[in-house]
Amino acid sequence: MLRIAVPNKGSLAETAAQMLSEAGYAGRRDPKELHLIDARNDVEFFFLRPRDIATYVGSGALDVGITGRDLLLDSGSKATEIESLGFGDSTFRFAGPIGKFSTLEDLAGLRVATSYPGLVGEFLKNHNVSVDLVPLDGAVESAVRLGVADAVADVVSTGTTLRKAELDIFGPVILESTAVLIGAPEEKPGLATLRRRLQGVLVARQFVLMDYDLPERLLDVATEIAGGIESPTVSPLRDKEWVAVRVMVPRSRTNQIMDALYEIGARAILVSAIHAARL
Numbered sequence: 001m002l003r004i005a006v007p008n009k010g011s012l013a014e015t016a017a018q019m020l021s022e023a024g025y026a027g028r029r030d031p032k033e034l035h036l037i038d039a040r041n042d043v044e045f046f047f048l049r050p051r052d053i054a055t056y057v058g059s060g061a062l063d064v065g066i067t068g069r070d071l072l073l074d075s076g077s078k079a080t081e082i083e084s085l086g087f088g089d090s091t092f093r094f095a096g097p098i099g100k101f102s103t104l105e106d107l108a109g110l111r112v113a114t115s116y117p118g119l120v121g122e123f124l125k126n127h128n129v130s131v132d133l134v135p136l137d138g139a140v141e142s143a144v145r146l147g148v149a150d151a152v153a154d155v156v157s158t159g160t161t162l163r164k165a166e167l168d169i170f171g172p173v174i175l176e177s178t179a180v181l182i183g184a185p186e187e188k189p190g191l192a193t194l195r196r197r198l199q200g201v202l203v204a205r206q207f208v209l210m211d212y213d214l215p216e217r218l219l220d221v222a223t224e225i226a227g228g229i230e231s232p233t234v235s236p237l238r239d240k241e242w243v244a245v246r247v248m249v250p251r252s253r254t255n256q257i258m259d260a261l262y263e264i265g266a267r268a269i270l271v272s273a274i275h276a277a278r279l
């Protein structure tokens with residue numbers, strides 16, 4: 001039975017649970033539930049703090065887990081990143097009082113507050129800048145105003161928290177993070193099925209099906225606009241000069257592609273959602 005660690009709280013928890021449910025796995029009914037056996041799918045879920053997941057997986061106590069790339073690197077665990085899961089994107093940045101710092105070197109010898117000391121310490125070491133790290137549990141943006149640090153290093157998503165604290169980002173990007181599937185040093189049977197299922201969910205989220213009718217002589221031009229994953233499916237119509245075409249297209253480009261196809265002469269363009277996929 002594959003043992004899977006899933007975030008029980010925080011930014012990643014809801015989407016992770018949703019993704020597993022779309023992949024056909026059982027979900028917990030009570031948000032306080034910490035353990036769930038899904039016998040039908042031969043997996044066992046452990047709901048843990050996202051920060052701790054890399055530790056459990058790295059030690060081999062659990063086989064795989066869902067966490068943030070930043071949390072994985074911060075933990076120093078032996079777990080490895082298997083693939084990104086298309087949600088929980090964030091950037092990890094330095095920030096300080098507006099206009100005070102411009103380069104990483106400006107931080108030398110100063111106090112930097114963070115709740116990711118492993119990640120930030122490693123980054124600074126690689127850049128030969130020595131600072132006094134101030135480890136905090138969260139809300140690190142307040143550390144400058146309250147005088148316990150000169151700058152912070154933290155997760156930035158919309159930037160709202162930094163603006164409210166009157167801080168500004170500076171220096172190089174520490175890390176581009178996203179939710180990732182991580183695995184124990186030794187690969188376990190059952191992992192391939194989980195990966196295929198999660199990839200199916202990603203495909204279903206990222207693509208739509210597009211059907212349209214087209215004069216056959218325009219097929220090459222239409223294929224330039226939307227080529228599908230391998231190649232478009234083309235079916236005959238009763239009118240011999242026309243064909244029906246079906247392609248998968250990236251959801252984010254749906255309207256541009258519809259406009260372009262209409263422009264060259266496609267008609268009856270219909271878009272439908274994909275509920276599940278194995279490519």
Ligand SMILES: Nc1ncnc2c1ncn2[C@@H]1O[C@H](COP(=O)(O)OP(=O)(O)OP(=O)(O)O)[C@@H](O)[C@H]1O
Pocket residue numbers: 007009010011012050051067068069070071088089090138155156157158177178
């Ligand atoms: N806006 C965001 N705020 C915080 N973390 C985010 C955000 N967007 C994505 N993440 C990612 O979520 C993970 C942090 O999740 P975690 O549950 O530890 O923290 P949290 O959402 O700050 O929850 P809490 O502070 O309540 O513990 C990291 O991988 C981080 O990059």
Ligand SMILES: O=P(O)(O)OC[C@H]1O[C@H](OP(=O)(O)OP(=O)(O)O)[C@H](O)[C@@H]1O
Pocket residue numbers: 137138139140141154155156157158159160161162
């Ligand atoms: O750029 P933004 O969209 O404002 O998001 C980033 C902020 O969100 C997170 O804080 P969270 O609410 O998790 O509180 P915490 O710092 O106590 O973890 C993170 O630590 C940043 O402070």
Ligand SMILES: [Mg+2]
Pocket residue numbers: 138
């Ligand atoms: Mg937080």
